[in-house]
Amino acid sequence: xxxxxxxxxxxxxxxxxxxxxxxxxxxxxxxxxxxxxxxxxxxxxxxxxxxxxxxxxxxxxxxxxxxxxxxxxxxxxxxxxxxxxxxxxxxxxxxxxxxxxxxxxxxxxxxxxxxxxxxxxxxxxxxxxxxxxxxxxxxxxxxxxxxxxxxxxxxxxxxxxxxxxxxxxxxxxxxxxxxxxxxxxxxxxxxxxxxxxxxxxxxxxxxxxxxxxxxxxxxxxxxxxxxxxxxxxxxxxxxxxxxxxxxxxxxxxxxxxxxxxxxxxxxxxxxxxxxxxxxxxxxxxxxxxxxxxxxxxxxxxxxxxxxxxxxxxxxxxxxxxxxxxxxxxxxxxxxxxxxxxxxxxxxxxxxxxxxxxxxxxxxxxxxxxxxxxxxxxxxxxxxxxxxxxxxxxxxxxxxxxxxxxxxxxxxxxxxxxxxxxxxxxxxxxxxxxxxxxxxxxxxxxxxxxxxxxxxxxxxxxxxxxx
Amino acid sequence: xxxxxxxxxxxxxxxxxxxxxxxxxxxxxxxxxxxxxxxxxxxxxxxxxxxxxxxxxxxxxxxxxxxxxxxxxxxxxxxxxxxxxxxxxxxxxxxxxxxxxxxxxxxxxxxxxxxxxxxxxxxxxxxxxxxxxxxxxxxxxxxxxxxxxxxxxxxxxxxxxxxxxxxxxxxxxxxxxxxxxxxxxxxxxxxxxxxxxxxxxxxxxxxxxxxxxxxxxxxxxxxxxxxxxxxxxxxxxxxxxxxxxxxxxxxxxxxxxxxxxxxxxxxxxxxxxxxxxxxxxxxxxxxxxxxxxxxxxxxxxxxxxxxxxxxxxxxxxxxxxxxxxxxxxxxxxxxxxxxxxxxxxxxxxxxxxxxxxxxxxxxxxxxxxxxxxxxxxxxxxxxxxxxxxxxxxxxxxxxxxxxxxxxxxxxxxxxxxxxxxx
Numbered sequence: 001x002x003x004x005x006x007x008x009x010x011x012x013x014x015x016x017x018x019x020x021x022x023x024x025x026x027x028x029x030x031x032x033x034x035x036x037x038x039x040x041x042x043x044x045x046x047x048x049x050x051x052x053x054x055x056x057x058x059x060x061x062x063x064x065x066x067x068x069x070x071x072x073x074x075x076x077x078x079x080x081x082x083x084x085x086x087x088x089x090x091x092x093x094x095x096x097x098x099x100x101x102x103x104x105x106x107x108x109x110x111x112x113x114x115x116x117x118x119x120x121x122x123x124x125x126x127x128x129x130x131x132x133x134x135x136x137x138x139x140x141x142x143x144x145x146x147x148x149x150x151x152x153x154x155x156x157x158x159x160x161x162x163x164x165x166x167x168x169x170x171x172x173x174x175x176x177x178x179x180x181x182x183x184x185x186x187x188x189x190x191x192x193x194x195x196x197x198x199x200x201x202x203x204x205x206x207x208x209x210x211x212x213x214x215x216x217x218x219x220x221x222x223x224x225x226x227x228x229x230x231x232x233x234x235x236x237x238x239x240x241x242x243x244x245x246x247x248x249x250x251x252x253x254x255x256x257x258x259x260x261x262x263x264x265x266x267x268x269x270x271x272x273x274x275x276x277x278x279x280x281x282x283x284x285x286x287x288x289x290x291x292x293x294x295x296x297x298x299x300x301x302x303x304x305x306x307x308x309x310x311x312x313x314x315x316x317x318x319x320x321x322x323x324x325x326x327x328x329x330x331x332x333x334x335x336x337x338x339x340x341x342x343x344x345x346x347x348x349x350x351x352x353x354x355x356x357x358x359x360x361x362x363x364x365x366x367x368x369x370x371x372x373x374x375x376x377x378x379x380x381x382x383x384x385x386x387x388x389x390x391x392x393x394x395x396x397x398x399x400x401x402x403x404x405x406x407x408x409x410x411x412x413x414x415x416x417x418x419x420x421x422x423x424x425x426x427x428x429x430x431x432x433x434x435x436x437x438x439x440x441x442x443x444x445x446x447x448x449x450x451x452x453x454x455x456x457x458x459x460x461x462x463x464x465x466x
Numbered sequence: 467x468x469x470x471x472x473x474x475x476x477x478x479x480x481x482x483x484x485x486x487x488x489x490x491x492x493x494x495x496x497x498x499x500x501x502x503x504x505x506x507x508x509x510x511x512x513x514x515x516x517x518x519x520x521x522x523x524x525x526x527x528x529x530x531x532x533x534x535x536x537x538x539x540x541x542x543x544x545x546x547x548x549x550x551x552x553x554x555x556x557x558x559x560x561x562x563x564x565x566x567x568x569x570x571x572x573x574x575x576x577x578x579x580x581x582x583x584x585x586x587x588x589x590x591x592x593x594x595x596x597x598x599x600x601x602x603x604x605x606x607x608x609x610x611x612x613x614x615x616x617x618x619x620x621x622x623x624x625x626x627x628x629x630x631x632x633x634x635x636x637x638x639x640x641x642x643x644x645x646x647x648x649x650x651x652x653x654x655x656x657x658x659x660x661x662x663x664x665x666x667x668x669x670x671x672x673x674x675x676x677x678x679x680x681x682x683x684x685x686x687x688x689x690x691x692x693x694x695x696x697x698x699x700x701x702x703x704x705x706x707x708x709x710x711x712x713x714x715x716x717x718x719x720x721x722x723x724x725x726x727x728x729x730x731x732x733x734x735x736x737x738x739x740x741x742x743x744x745x746x747x748x749x750x751x752x753x754x755x756x757x758x759x760x761x762x763x764x765x766x767x768x769x770x771x772x773x774x775x776x777x778x779x780x781x782x783x784x785x786x787x788x789x790x791x792x793x794x795x796x797x798x799x800x801x802x803x804x805x806x807x808x809x810x811x812x813x814x815x816x817x818x819x820x821x822x823x824x825x826x827x828x829x830x831x832x833x834x835x836x837x838x839x840x841x842x843x844x845x846x847x848x849x850x851x852x853x854x855x856x857x858x859x860x861x862x863x864x865x866x867x868x869x870x871x872x873x874x875x876x877x878x879x880x881x882x883x884x885x886x887x888x
Contacts, residue, residue: 338621373531405608407601407627432599432627 003109006032008330009123009137011115011279014041016310016322017143018099023330025106032135033108034115034125039099041145043319045092046165051188053088054168055352058195062354069391079196081173088168111135116280121305124280139305139333142279142286142293143326146272146311154180154241154268160248161241161266164189174198174264178250180238182209184351186269187221191353194230201231201261203238203252205270210351214363214412216378216398221414224355224394241266274312297341299329307333321347345410348426350419355395358422361410361429364400373403375435377459379451381415383466386446392416397455399425406434411455417448424452435460469518469543473527475536476507476798483507484532484669485540494522496543503529503540506669510765510801511794520545532669598625605630634658670763681825686861689820690869694880696836696851702883706777715778719836719853720756720810724780725886726879727831728752728772731806734872738805740826741862747826755804755824756784758791765791766824768804777886812836818854828863829872832856 008024010017013035024031038045057079067074103110113127115135123135148163150156156163162170167189175198179190182204194200202209202225208218209225209232222232236254249262273291285302287294293308295301301308307329310322324342331339348360367374381387381395395415402409411425428438438456443449457463473483484506490496501513502522523544527534534540598606598613602625606613611633618625658664667675699722706717731738731752739748752773755766767787769780790796806828809821812835821832834854841850855876859869879886 340619368528373528405601405605432601434600434604436604437600 003030004133005136006030006109007138008032008141008333009034009115009135009139010141010143010326011123012041012143012145012275012310012312013039013099013110014143014145014310014322015043015319016145016326017041017141018103019323020141020143020309020326020330021108022102022106023327024334025108027330027334027336029330029334031106031108032111033103034111034113034123034135036112036114036128038096039103039110040092040096042147044095044099046168048319049095050088050092050168051164051192052352053091054084054192055188055354057084057087058192059354062195066391081170085169114278116278117284117286117303117306118280137305139307141299141326141329142301142306142308142312143310143322144275144279144312146274146291146317148268149271149273151268151270154238154266154270156268157243160243160246161268163268167265167267170265176263176265177201178203178238178248178252178261178263178266179269180266181205181269181271182211182232182234183269183271184210184349186267187225187351187353189267189269190225190230194225194228195354199229199231199263201233201252201263203233203236203250203254205235205237207235209234210357212349213351213357213359214398214410215365216396217357217359217412217414220396221353221355221357224414225353228354272311272317274314276312298332298339299325316344316347316349318347318349346426346429348422350422352419355392355415356418357414358418359410359412360422360425361408362400363410363412364398367400367402367409372409374409375401375403375459377401377455377457377463379454379458379463379466381448381451383454384446384448384451386448386450387416389446390416390448397421397451399452399455399459401435401456401459406436408433408435408438408456411452415448421449421452424449468523469520469545470539471502471516471541471543473534473536473538473540474505474514476505476512477802480507480536482533482535485527485529485534486511488525488529490522490541492522492525496520496522505534507798510670510762510791510796510798512798513795516543518543518545596625597623598630599627601627602630606633609633668762670765674763677825678822681822685823685825687820687823687858688861688866688869689856689858690866690873691818691854691856692873692877694853694855694877695841696853696880699880699883700836700851710778710781713778715781717777717781718784719812720808720833721777721781721784722883722886723808723810723831723833723880724754724756724769724772724784725775725777726876726883727806727808728754728769729879729886730872730875732773733875734868736868737829737864737872739828739863740805741828741860742826746863749805751805753804753806755801755807755827756787757807757809757821758788760792760794762794765796765801766804766807767791767796767801807831808833812853818856820856821858823858823860828860829869830858831876832858 007029009032010021011034013033017033018039021031021033043049061079064074064077111125111127111133113125115123115125118124118134121136123137123140125133125135127133158166164185173193173196177193177198177200179186179200179202182202186202187210190200190202208215209222210218225232233252233254236252238250238252240251242249247262247264248266249260250266251258251260274293276288276291276293281288286306287302292314293301293312295308295313299307299309299313309325309329311317328339328342345361348358351357364374364376377399379397382393387393392415398412399408400410401407408425408428413422435456443453454463454465485503486506487504490502496502496516496519498516498519500516502516503514504511505514520543522541524542526542527540596613597618605627611630613625616625616629616633619629620626699719703717703719703722710717735748738752739746751771754769754772756769757764757766769783772780787800804827807824807830809830810833811819812833815835818834819832821830823830832855836851836853838849839852840847841852857869857873
């Protein structure tokens with residue numbers, strides 16, 4: 001009989017959970033993970049990673065379609081949806097196995113099952129093999145993640161109306177598609193399917209797409225997508241989905257006008273809800289608000305020895321936020337010195353549409369709303385040698401500084417590879433650099449990163465290349 | 467075509483100002499001549515009028531922004547029929563071409579340079595290296611916080627922004643006897659105790675500080691004091707007011723001093739002058755600046771050609787200038803310039819004082835209270851109304867004897883006021 005008593009048990013093996021478990025093991029704690037489906041969670045199996053595999057395909061496909069502009073002749077380009085999905089699944093599978101390997105290496109016990117709190121220090125696990133196990137813990141971390149939100153009337157059916165999950169493994173690619181919601185998930189699928197040739201309509205209920213981004217980024221993205229032939233409807237509500245044999249007719253109201261469009265498939269990407277059900281939270285001090293567990297800055301729920309991290313514990317719903325939270329909660333439990341609560345404004349966010357979007361910190365509007373005097377710099381891709389050489393002249397990098405202190409308040413980027421660039425500003429923000437250090441930093445030439453330098457210079461009226 | 471509204475230069479020397487208030491918002495129709503915003507300059511708040519007609523398409527510089535450079539775009543006016551597409555379309559076409567966003571950044575105050583300055587405390591410690599984030603160093607320099615006294619909460623005790631923000635300026639190193647020369651004496655941090663409050667400087671306050679410091683540090687002052695008998699002046703004032711008051715102009719002692727100083731300057735044009743490195747500037751007109759205390763600080767509106775104006779006119783002008791000075795509504799030309807300043811604290815019962823010269827002027831007259839005093843006359847003690855005046859003089863422009871002669875002339879006008887009519 002396996003051990004059933006642990007220093008830390010993590011419920012959920014997603015990016016927050018498995019990282020928390022590894023850190024706990026590193027700190028010498030006897031650690032277990034309970035995972036009901038697959039190690040790596042949504043991120044690795046049904047989210048971040050497999051979508052990146054799909055988007056890589058569409059990126060390469062997009063490049064091939066523009067082969068002429070690179071002096072290449074490519075004939076008879078075609079694709080096989082089945083192979084594209086296969087590759088995506090293979091990537092996810094490889095990484096999921098990798099995580100299992102990491103659990104083994106760190107001597108973390110994995111229970112394949114569904115856990116619920118069962119009294120102080122006790123966890124009841126319904127194992128996937130139908131057996132039941134009761135585990136004892138000193139501390140438990142709830143990292144159960146989230147799932148797609150279902151809006152009444154717009155519920156996914158797995159056939160004609162998809163969530164991200166079905167959208168990731170389509171038997172065939174739809175010729176026409178309606179994406180409801182223009183957050184990161186909706187926009188990434190819209191971008192993927194548009195590049196693969198589908199007629200794509202995006203309906204966003206707010207007045208701009210990618211609503212969490214800086215307004216200038218949203219506006220730029222909208223124009224870029226429209227140029228690619230995407231149809232974008234903002235301040236739009238989808239009120240009715242009428243399902244046909246192999247299509248859906250949606251009623252969309254925007255600007256006081258209603259129109260009906262008929263599409264092969266609909267992707268519902270209207271946000272997520274936390275997985276808080278069947279966790280045995282009833283009768284505990286764990287509070288749930290708006291489908292999320294309420295925690296303090298150390299991930300503590302209020303119930304003795306019960307912590308929560310990641311998507312289930314509220315926004316921003318980002319894997320890297322969950323991972324970081326997992327580490328800090330474990331370190332706090334272990335009494336590691338110098339643990340710091342997470343600073344939301346230092347968490348970058350990336351969207352892998354084409355063009356890519358990445359940002360960190362305050363938008364210009366948010367900074368001003370806080371009453372801060374700001375200096376804003378902006379540098380366009382068209383002014384960067386590497387961008388021109390790559391054939392990627394579209395996009396910009398915008399930086400927002402506190403005019404008084406020179407603090408980098410936020411950075412907002414759109415364009416090729418910006419998701420790989422944003423970390424530079426993350427480091428800068430974490431180290432609390434001011435504009436002076438960023439200006440004094442030598443950025444390699446020729447790289448896209450030079451724009452990060454130029455944007456800072458621009459904020460102080462010193463840009464060199466425009 | 468949209469029209470860029472630029473930060474106006476309200477004086478030849480103005481390089482930047484504070485955009486104090488917008489009177490219009492985006493979407494408002496603007497007529498030529500309409501007041502669109504207020505700009506706080508060296509000395510006052512000035513209203514800026516629209517030159518062109520149109521609709522406000524964009525406010526580029528938010529109100530409350532300080533250090534807005536002259537000629538920076540502060541707003542964009544759209545002409546009739548023009549839509550805001552120009553602005554909205556800009557980023558797509560060429561973000562570079564968009565002046566809007568980067569502009570306000572470029573026009574704000576020059577980047578502070580504590581990068582170098584803030585490095586000083588660490589460097590001067592001589593002992594152990596001080597770990598602090600660049601942002602923490604900068605904020606510490608601004609607040610006057612000695613980093614050595616701050617406990618760092620960052621990795622390995624690194625001092626971060628939050629630590630400095632919660633620190634008290636000038637807080638003594640907590641039980642740290644290490645010989646750490648705090649901040650150089652010149653920048654001795656001010657101790658701000660609980661209950662003290664921090665009042666941000668207004669533009670006016672900063673200008674007063676800068677100009678007075680500059681004056682005291684660079685202008686070689688000397689002082690000449692006299693006692694002036696003002697019985698005749700008071701009698702003349704009463705006689706004049708008996709006539710002019712019905713016309714709504716009540717002449718004050720100060721108004722008469724303006725006239726007297728103006729006449730004396732006319733007699734001694736050498737004193738109505740300014741020093742420059744290359745040459746002396748002697749003024750043709752006699753323009754008298756009069757110090758007026760306001761809630762915003764000291765301001766000196768000018769009575770132009772005061773030697774040529776009648777007392778009733780001076781009184782009327784002064785009343786108007788003082789009233790508008792108090793509400794910050796003076797036009798720039800009404801307080802910039804002047805060849806001589808009168809500062810009168812007599813109404814507060816101040817007996818005598820010495821004033822700081824208002825550069826580039828060469829002289830300032832500090833006027834004390836007029837009061838009855840016993841005075842010896844021909845071996846008799848008599849009571850006279852006497853007023854102490856102290857003239858501060860820039861020795862580069864005016865020598866002692868020249869200043870004394872000016873005061874003699876002033877005395878003759880004050881003690882024989884009829885001479886002012888001559």
